Amino acid sequence: MTSFFNPATFAGTPTVSVRDNRGLTVREISFHRTTAGGDTDPRITRHQYDAYGYRTQSIDPRLYDAMQTDSSVKPNFTWQYNLTGNILSTESVDAGHTVTLNDIEGRPVLTKTSTKVIQTRQYEAASLPGRLLSVTEQVSGEATARVTERLIWSRNTQEAKDHNLVGQCVNHYDTAGLTQLESRSLTGTVLSQSRQLLSDNHQADWKDDNQATNQSRLDSEAYTTQSAFxxxxxxxxxxxxxxxxxxxxxxxxxxxxxxxxxxxxxxxxxxxxxxxxxxxxxxxxxxxxxxxxxxxxxxxxxxxxxxxxxxxxxxxxxxxxxxxxxxxxxxxxxxxxxxxxxxxxxxxxxxxxxxxxxxxxxxxxxxxxxxxxxxxxxxxxxxxxxxxxxxxxxxxxxxxxxxxxxxxxxxxxxxxxxxxxxxxxxxxxxxxxxxxxxxxxxxxxxxxxxxxxxxxxxxxxxxxxxxxxxxxxxxxxxxxxxxxxxxxxxxxxxxxxxxxxxxxxxxxxxxxxxxxxxxxxxxxxxxxxxxxxxxxxxxxxxxxxxxxxxxxxxxxxxxxxxxxxxxxxxxxxxxxxxxxxxxxxxxxxxxxxxxxxxxxxxxxxxxxxxxxxxxxxxxxxxxxxxxxxxxxxxxxxxxxxxxxxxxxxxxxxxxxxxxxxxxxxxxxxxxxxxDPDGLAPEQWHTREAFKQLPFSEHSLGTRDELAPKISGTNSLWHEAYRGPTKERETSGLFNELPFAEPKVATAEEINLHGITTENVTVYRVEVAQQSERFLYTGITGTGGVKIAIPNRNSEHGGKEDYLNKTMPGEAQKRGGWYQFSKNYIAANKGKSSGNLAFYNFGNPRRALQFYEQKTENPKEKLPFVIKSFEIPAAVFKAIAEDAILEKDYKKFPTAPMNVDVAAFNQLGLQPHHVDLLVGSIVPKSGRVYSENEHWKLMDKPSQVTSRPLLRGRR
Missing domain, CATH: 2.180.10.10 (RHS repeat-associated core)
Structure with a gap:
């Protein structure tokens, strides 16, 4: 076949990034040419940042040229941030102006969209897990708001236990009708689920929990899908x-x-x-x-x-x-x-x-x-x-x-x-x-x-x-x-x-x-x-x-x-x-x-x-x-x-x-x-090898990290947070913070990036050397052990900034991983550090409070808890068998496999779940450190390659 490719067209047309003295990209220059020997047009995309390194403006070459003669032309994007570094306001010349307000725990509570729709979210009281209860929307000019989503969570009843539904959303009234969760497996996969559609002559408005009233708005037929895994x-x-x-x-x-x-x-x-x-x-x-x-x-x-x-x-x-x-x-x-x-x-x-x-x-x-x-x-x-x-x-x-x-x-x-x-x-x-x-x-x-x-x-x-x-x-x-x-x-x-x-x-x-x-x-x-x-x-x-x-x-x-x-x-x-x-x-x-x-x-x-x-x-x-x-x-x-x-x-x-x-x-x-779903492109043939196309230089992350960023309330229920067996759930949420190796993040760096327990899902532990033996990043499920793989791109605008500033708190709850680096250390003599993940707490702050509450009583043996039954038993067992034996700890202290489930009731576990855990763990395959033991280790720098990012009690 004769090729249309002429390499002379591309000669001398590199992509150039210009960085300031903080390492932030302020100019991106590309050179446009259509024919070999033709004129070259430099195209400059410009970015601005605030004193904390957060990007505040981006403008493409076309609008920048227009701005020189028309002061009313605005940049493509203008961002404003709150005191914790979360995006407060986004103004786009294409998508309009959106404002999002979060509560003290980082959960979105009020959003005003560019079309003047006010969305509010209601959550459980502070004494409960903090789950989403309802979403209301009020259109400009309407006298009252409509409750467009209402979520009903299962209680600790025998029927719920029989179907593994304790603590799950069993009735979700939304903009299309009702989704009912009827049964889940031990591994968290949905076994039976039904959908009823909203009647043609009704709008979604689920003002109360009255089932009869809500049913009157629905079609009579329920569509049930059953699955086996x-x-x-x-x-x-x-x-x-x-x-x-x-x-x-x-x-x-x-x-x-x-x-x-x-x-x-x-x-x-x-x-x-x-x-x-x-x-x-x-x-x-x-x-x-x-x-x-x-x-x-x-x-x-x-x-x-x-x-x-x-x-x-x-x-x-x-x-x-x-x-x-x-x-x-x-x-x-x-x-x-x-x-x-x-x-x-x-x-x-x-x-x-x-x-x-x-x-x-x-x-x-x-x-x-x-x-x-x-x-x-x-x-x-x-x-x-x-x-x-x-x-x-x-x-x-x-x-x-x-x-x-x-x-x-x-x-x-x-x-x-x-x-x-x-x-x-x-x-x-x-x-x-x-x-x-x-x-x-x-x-x-x-x-x-x-x-x-x-x-x-x-x-x-x-x-x-x-x-x-x-x-x-x-x-x-x-x-x-x-x-x-x-x-x-x-x-x-x-x-x-x-x-x-x-x-x-x-x-x-x-x-x-x-x-x-x-x-x-x-x-x-x-x-x-x-x-x-x-x-x-x-x-x-x-x-x-x-x-x-x-x-x-x-x-x-x-x-x-x-x-x-x-x-x-x-x-x-x-x-x-x-x-x-x-x-x-x-x-x-x-x-x-x-x-x-x-x-x-x-x-x-x-x-x-x-x-x-x-x-x-x-x-x-x-x-x-x-x-x-x-x-x-x-x-x-x-x-x-x-x-x-x-x-x-x-x-x-x-x-x-x-x-x-x-x-x-x-x-x-x-x-x-x-483009598989209307969000961003990928190369089709690389899907067979489970690869992703690198996103644009302007991108805030990869597809799996950006998919939850859908406008409105979609972010709370995107599939990245729903399917416990999807690989994207772990890979999309498990991320590292932008600190260069081999240095460990200092307190000043933490403050500079606005990293707190409210706005980050995973804390980074330094990885001095990478070893294939410890890289478990391919494991699927909604719980498990992960190894922190460092991201060398420290520039603002990467995936870590997306997580730190824009991930909704509810998404953190449903899919968030929380690492207790202060009470477990897994590093020694240049070997890889480990992370232990905690799943399904309301948010990182609540998880920390739970841990501290349980450890205040010295008689209550709970130095280390993980909701591990949501990991498939075969996967959990495979990790355990490959873990380091306790006798080899001094050589390879990297195996957080031994799980204490003394307080399984508080975590929603049931006895058969505990049996599943015990049967999957190889004896002596790991060790759990008490807090005292941990701090003794921390006092011996020769044995430790990294220090935790959180120390002491809040």
């Missing part, structure tokens, strides 16, 4: 609310090995027969139940994916053979599907190949490929497909992309020479923010901001399509006005859970009868899609979504009503994606092609060939592996995407996770990067 927390079986069963098996490394499905009332069928992996954890081969084999090949030097081959074994026909070529930094420059034939049309040779070229900032500036000849100018409408048998009318296209100095896509130039099909899509960008719209709405930059609300949410999609947003900045409704009549207009509206994920989509069209309605309810492993004309159900479809099917997405269409013509009931659809996750090839249960689709780089269908038109209407997953709504928008999880202009519909809820431009799509590199 192994000892490590891996899902073994899931039964959805309709009785369909998915079963999974794993290999010895814990990787998916096979997947099976039983549709209710039918025999079990194989979805994934087997998978094989490389030593790096990358998939090498998948064998699916439809007799199709997919093989992956990686470049030996870089481990980049270079080919995806999909073969139908029944006739040895290659259905898809994608070949990738990269430039030296990993940008995709060529893709060729060798399974497709070269075609000729109108004296034009149409090769099944895409080529891409980039500027010096790795922004896509040109793309070539093939498209349907009759496709026309792309907009928010889906083009009509062609039949698979009619594949001759394909033509070549060339697209060029232009960006401004702030990274905003401003123009898409499209050319199809064979059909003289050339057009230009213009995007109008505001002159004082990064908000932008399709130029059909306005071509005046001064009017762009009028098309957004104060929070940066777009109010008009295209002409005649109005948007409305809820109090949490989530798209609530899209209305297509008809002759100015909003009452009888077609509309699509949505509801979301407390975690910000969509649970309900309703499309309503006005017809001769009152309303033609299509509903989708999103449940674990299942989508319930119904179509009704007034009160008559026309279609009742269950779409069973197989959660683990290798790289493919597998969906089974099961109709409770009569299926449409040309589709058999229980149709299995295997969707095979490309590098960025876009659904490109659909196959049925015998490996026959249902559809083939190709996309423009920023989304939009370029080519769509189908077996028949009826099946085409049931393709729900498309570009980037996401669902396309009737509006033309793609739903990503936390935001909606407009592919026709290559921009997000609203500002990034994770703020600076991907830089100071909150609307830019995957850094303008959509061929190489992929």
């Amino acid at each position: 192994d000892a490590t927390g891996a899902l073994l079986m899931q039964t959805d609310t309709k009785g369909n069963i998915q079963r999974l098996t794993y290999n010895i490394a814990g990787q998916l090995n096979s997947s099976k499905l039983t549709v209710k009332g039918q025999s079990e069928q194989i979805i994934v027969k087997s998978l094989s992996y490389s030593a790096a954890g990358q998939k090498l081969q998948e064998i699916h139940g439809n007799g199709v084999v997919t093989e992956y090949t990686y470049e030996p030097e870089t481990q980049r994916l270079i080919s995806i081959t999909t073969l139908r074994t029944s006739d040895n026909k290659v259905l898809q053979d994608l070949r990738y070529e990269y430039d030296p930094v990993g940008n995709v420059v060529n893709i060729r599907n060798s399974a497709e034939a070269t075609r000729f049309w109108r004296n034009q040779k149409v090769v099944p190949k895409n080529t891409y070229s980039y500027d010096s900032l790795y922004q896509l500036i040109e793309a070539t490929g093939r498209e349907m000849a009759n496709i026309g100018q792309y907009n928010n409408l889906l083009p009509s497909p062609v039949l698979l048998s009619d594949s001759n009318t394909y033509t070549k296209y060339i697209r060029t992309y232009t960006y401004d100095r702030g990274g905003n896509l401003t123009r898409i130039q499209h050319s199809s020479p064979a059909i003289q099909g050339s057009y230009t899509t213009q995007i109008t960008v505001s002159n004082r923010s990064n908000r932008a719209v399709w130029s059909t709405l306005t071509d005046n930059p001064m009017l762009v901001d009028d098309l957004f609300d104060a929070g940066g949410h777009q109010n008009t999609l295209v002409q005649g399509h109005d948007l409305s947003w809820d109090t949490r900045g989530q798209l609530q409704q899209v209305t297509q006005t008809t002759q100015g009549n909003n009452i009888n207009s077609d509309r699509e509206w949505y509801r979301y859970g407390s975690d910000g994920i969509r649970l309900l989509k309703v499309s309503e069209q006005q017809t001769l009868s009152p309303t033609y309605q299509q509903r989708v309810i999103y449940l674990p492993g299942l989508e319930l899609r119904t179509t009704q004309d007034s009160a008559i159900i026309k279609q009742d479809l269950q779409v069973i979504t197989v959660g683990e099917a290798g790289r493919a997405q597998v969906r089974i269409l099961h109709w409770e009503t009569k299926p449409p013509a040309d589709i058999k009931n229980n149709q299995v659809r295997y969707s095979y994606d490309n590098l960025t996750g876009s659904s490109q090839l659909e196959l049925d249960h015998e490996g026959r092609i249902i559809s083939h689709e190709e996309y423009y780089p920023f989304g939009g269908t370029a080519l769509w060939a189908v077996r028949n038109q009826t099946e085409a209407s049931y393709k729900f997953i498309r570009y980037s592996g996401k669902e396309r709504d009737a509006t033309g928008l793609y739903y990503y999880g936390y935001r909606y995407y407009q592919p026709w202009v290559g921009r997000w519909l609203s500002a990034d809820p994770a703020e600076t996770a991907d830089g100071v431009n909150l609307y830019r799509m995957v850094r303008n590199n959509p061929v190489t990067l992929h």
Whole structure:
């Protein structure tokens, strides 16, 4: 394949960081060039800091230039901090002005959003664990506030003990209805959970605990999902609310090995027969139940994916053979599907190949490929497909992309020479923010901001399509006005859970009868899609979504009503994606092609060939592996995407996770990067090896640390704090403080960074040397032992600052780790220091008070307590077996495995939990030090390499 890569374009275009005498980055300089030998444009992003080293301002080059001639132009971001270093006020030209007030324990109690919504949170009294009880929201102009969330926590009853629910939130009334936790395993995984949806004619307002009153606001049907897990927390079986069963098996490394499905009332069928992996954890081969084999090949030097081959074994026909070529930094420059034939049309040779070229900032500036000849100018409408048998009318296209100095896509130039099909899509960008719209709405930059609300949410999609947003900045409704009549207009509206994920989509069209309605309810492993004309159900479809099917997405269409013509009931659809996750090839249960689709780089269908038109209407997953709504928008999880202009519909809820431009799509590199949930990009192929793409230089952390930073109350219930078996729960919250090695943090440094027990989740113990023997950072679960791995980046703006200043107190409670470095030391003679983690205390201050209260009585033996039953027994045992024996303490004092559970009642433990602990610990595998013993050790510096950050009692 011929490469478009020209190294001369990138010569002499480094990224330069300028630091002040405190080591803080005050300038970030990048050099922009589009062609070899072309002019170079230096672009400077500027930052300012206060006396304590906290970043107070950031401005991109475009707005800085505008500020020189217009004093009303503001920086992209302006931050203010309270006395403890937590962010008090955030002012963004894109997302508006938000103020958050915390209580004395660091928990958010009042938030005023940019749209003038006041959110308040109520917690338990000081004598109780301090858990969240309710969330209220009051919109400006409304007389009273609505209780949008109410949480009911289980008490210490026998029934709760029987289902491992003591101390858990068992009823959570939220913005979409009610979630009921019915059963948990010993390891903390959810075994049974049900969801009831809010009635269509009600808003969430849970003013009291009266169950009858609350039930009157809910639909009568409850959707229950049941699951089974192994000892490590891996899902073994899931039964959805309709009785369909998915079963999974794993290999010895814990990787998916096979997947099976039983549709209710039918025999079990194989979805994934087997998978094989490389030593790096990358998939090498998948064998699916439809007799199709997919093989992956990686470049030996870089481990980049270079080919995806999909073969139908029944006739040895290659259905898809994608070949990738990269430039030296990993940008995709060529893709060729060798399974497709070269075609000729109108004296034009149409090769099944895409080529891409980039500027010096790795922004896509040109793309070539093939498209349907009759496709026309792309907009928010889906083009009509062609039949698979009619594949001759394909033509070549060339697209060029232009960006401004702030990274905003401003123009898409499209050319199809064979059909003289050339057009230009213009995007109008505001002159004082990064908000932008399709130029059909306005071509005046001064009017762009009028098309957004104060929070940066777009109010008009295209002409005649109005948007409305809820109090949490989530798209609530899209209305297509008809002759100015909003009452009888077609509309699509949505509801979301407390975690910000969509649970309900309703499309309503006005017809001769009152309303033609299509509903989708999103449940674990299942989508319930119904179509009704007034009160008559026309279609009742269950779409069973197989959660683990290798790289493919597998969906089974099961109709409770009569299926449409040309589709058999229980149709299995295997969707095979490309590098960025876009659904490109659909196959049925015998490996026959249902559809083939190709996309423009920023989304939009370029080519769509189908077996028949009826099946085409049931393709729900498309570009980037996401669902396309009737509006033309793609739903990503936390935001909606407009592919026709290559921009997000609203500002990034994770703020600076991907830089100071909150609307830019995957850094303008959509061929190489992929955004899984609408927060920030990652390289798709590295997911197989469990790696993450480094975030922007402006970022406040990694994805797992920034995901909780969603606006509104979503941060309290983001999945990073909910799933006790998710790796992100430990890796996302276990962090170190920014102190350089080998020096231990001094009191002055602690004061400088505002580190207190209220605003940090883990205290750092110096690690003099790293040793693989002591690195347990890969362990999953909600409790356990961790080793502090130092972060050498001491600059403000890193992940530690995000944790110290913006992590909500409730998040610290649900997933927070607390290290008692004052009563346990695990370091000697240059060996690694250890951390002991305490889980599920209300907050660090409460954990410390608990410890001190229990140690005041010398007769009460409680020098060391950990809520360890939430660690899978097999994992706990594996650590214990590898721990250092007590007799070897002088050589390796690093094993905090011996657990005293004398006060297990106070921690919510039950007798069978204690048995689980005792049975998992190797005798004499560690030692617990009393406080006196600890301070004796601290008096012998020769035996200790680091001192604790907290000393004495508060």
